[in-house]
Amino acid sequence: MKTGxxxxxxxxxxxxxxxxxxYGRRNADLGGGFYLSDNPEFSEKWASDRKPIVNEYRLDLxxxxxxxxxxxxxxxxxxxKNRAGYSDAFVDTDVIIGPIANDTLYDTYGIITSGLVSxxxxxxxxxxxxxxxxxNVKTERAASHLKWEGARQLSRAEIEASQxxxxxxxxxxxxxxxSALRGLDNFAEIESILS
Numbered sequence: 781m782k783t784g785x786x787x788x789x790x791x792x793x794x795x796x797x798x799x800x801x802x803y804g805r806r807n808a809d810l811g812g813g814f815y816l817s818d819n820p821e822f823s824e825k826w827a828s829d830r831k832p833i834v835n836e837y838r839l840d841l842x843x844x845x846x847x848x849x850x851x852x853x854x855x856x857x858x859x860x861k862n863r864a865g866y867s868d869a870f871v872d873t874d875v876i877i878g879p880i881a882n883d884t885l886y887d888t889y890g891i892i893t894s895g896l897v898s899x900x901x902x903x904x905x906x907x908x909x910x911x912x913x914x915x916n917v918k919t920e921r922a923a924s925h926l927k928w929e930g931a932r933q934l935s936r937a938e939i940e941a942s943q944x945x946x947x948x949x950x951x952x953x954x955x956x957x958x959s960a961l962r963g964l965d966n967f968a969e970i971e972s973i974l975s
Contacts, residue, residue, distance in 0.1 A: 786839045788816035788915055788926075789823035796835045797928040801917055809859040809884060810849075810876045811868040813918035814926075822912050824934065824942045825885075832934045839917065840925045841875065849878030851911065856903045863893070874922035880912045886953045889974065891961065896970050908960045909953040 790796060799814040806812040816837065817823045823834055847870050849855040855878055862868060870876055883892050883906065892902045917926055934942070961967060 784841050786818060786841065786915065788818055788837045788839055789820045790814070790816045790835045790837070791823050791826040791831050792833050792835055793831045795833060795928075795931040799917070799923065799926070801920060801923045804916075806868065807863055807865050808916075809862060809881055810878060810914065810916040811862050811871065811918060813876070813916040814923065816915045816917065818913060818915065821942075824938070825946050827934050827939050827942055829936075829939065832939060833931050834934060835931045836929045838927045838929055839875070839915070839922075840927075842925070844874035844922050844925060845872075846875045846877065847873045849876070851879045851903070851907050853899070853903060855879065856899060856906065860899075870918070872919070874917070874919045874925075876916045876918060877913060880914045881906045882909050882953065882957075885909075885912075886950050886957070888957060891970065891974075896973065897964060897966070901964050904964075905957065905960055908957045910949065 790799070801814050802812065804812045804814060808815070816839075820834065820836075827834070849858065858869060859881055881892075882888065886909070888905065891897060892905050897905065917923055961970065964970070
């Protein structure tokens with residue numbers, strides 16, 4: 781059981797006062813649930829003309845079960861199994877906190893999940909670039925601890941600025957990703973398949 785409160789954000793098409801923890805995909809990295817960020821600028825990265833609203837929440841962790849992941853083999857094993865549709869090992873955990881896999885954010889050309897690279901190398905590639913943390917509210921009990929505090933509609937100019945920042949970050953990521961990829965023992969094999 782954990783205590784403390786967190787300020788969290790979620791970008792949506794509407795003011796989302798009562799999010800549904802059963803709406804999220806079961807094969808997402810941290811399983812089904814309602815995903816949030818503690819970084820408002822990161823949350824804005826998901827904004828578009830169709831999703832211009834950044835909802836703000838306060839999550840009280842008091843009395844909730846919380847699992848925290850670091851970018852390590854336990855995390856990689858968990859997200860890999862969830863993506864493959866295995867039963868969620870932490871389905872009854874109230875809140876899961878862990879890194880966002882960079883292939884969720886950027887195009888990694890399917891290399892990480894292709895079977896061309898080992899689990900160890902996949903973990904290295906998933907750790908390339910900036911690191912962001914996601915918070916997954918998984919249970920109804922946890923949702924009852926999540927209080928909507930308001931929402932802010934982004935202007936067209938704010939959305940454009942955020943999208944520009946995403947493009948710049950993606951360019952940096954691609955360069956770092958290919959640099960890491962070239963460092964793998966079987967890069968020649970990967971390169972020949974991709975060519």
